[in-house]
Amino acid sequence: MIRDLILKNRSYRRFYQEVDIKLDTLRELVDLARLSAAAANMQPLKYILSCEPQKNSLIFSHLAWARYLKGWPGPCEGERPSAYIVILGDTEISRSFGCDHGIAAQSILLGATEKGLGGCMIASIEKEGLLKTLEIPPRYEILLVLALGKPKETVVIETVGPSGDIKYWRDSKGVHHVPKRPLDDIIIS
């Protein structure tokens, strides 16, 4: 059931870093994005895959993690992602990427969830630095980084209260709480 998969597909930020993800697994996940919808079927998205420690560490150093968890600089060594998929927009194919990377990212993360993995879509990227570090040709724009690994945290969904506060938070046991708006608040007619 897709609902169960979507419920299981939370944004995870701590992982069993020692659990490897193979390059073939990343390729299978990108294939799910390849087979998904793209505006006017242009397919301007390109992908960089990373599943070895050195490349992972280069990517990690250009990401910002969990803006609402003040004082948490992101996952410590040992709990970092085992792999990344960097989603690029190829400006030689299109100048605008609409929401194609959202469609692609959702397909990839649902595929990862089915494989017992999990991850996080990261848009807070120090892009100039990452472009340079990965020697990405200037025709490409960085759109999103998907961090992937075997999740090492529990994430629970809650309902946004009357205050309207949507900030996620972590309790003393390390459980990550995510408030979601109720259905009747997001359907306006």
Place this chain on the structure above:
Amino acid sequence: MIRDLILKNRSYRRFYQEVDIKLDTLRELVDLARLSAAAANMQPLKYILSCEPQKNSLIFSHLAWARYLKGWPGPCEGERPSAYIVILGDTEISRSFGCDHGIAAQSILLGATEKGLGGCMIASIEKEGLLKTLEIPPRYEILLVLALGKPKETVVIETVGPSGDIKYWRDSKGVHHVPKRPLDDIIIS
């Protein structure tokens, strides 16, 4: 298997219009989007649902269909969508919606596919007219319209050839052909 669902989830533009979609079904689909990722968990997306002929017809008249099928003005009466989900961005929550609507649209369409339905994400919208027709308050921006119905056409995936042409086309039997770039062309490293 998510791969099977993604393969089945093609962009359909002709439907058995006489097959109704219930409001509760649309609500279940939006709930899948509600439970999906949103940038910084802001959840600025709002939804308008339509599953009755008159509202459907108002929405239909503001959409452009299948830009590559020259001379095809879109589905004829009898083959039009049975329902729509209009995805809005609430500018009182956020001014930028990133690719949230792509994530939401993919969750909704995968859910629809699982229910034996299908649809199409439409971004070519005569937005000003649709805002007026549906009396949408000015705080909302139209991001995407999802057309939904029971698919009445066959869609096949092909591989983009050496010419690089990605335009979909319809053969004499009405089969819709969609060229997708090969995996090795979209993974750059």
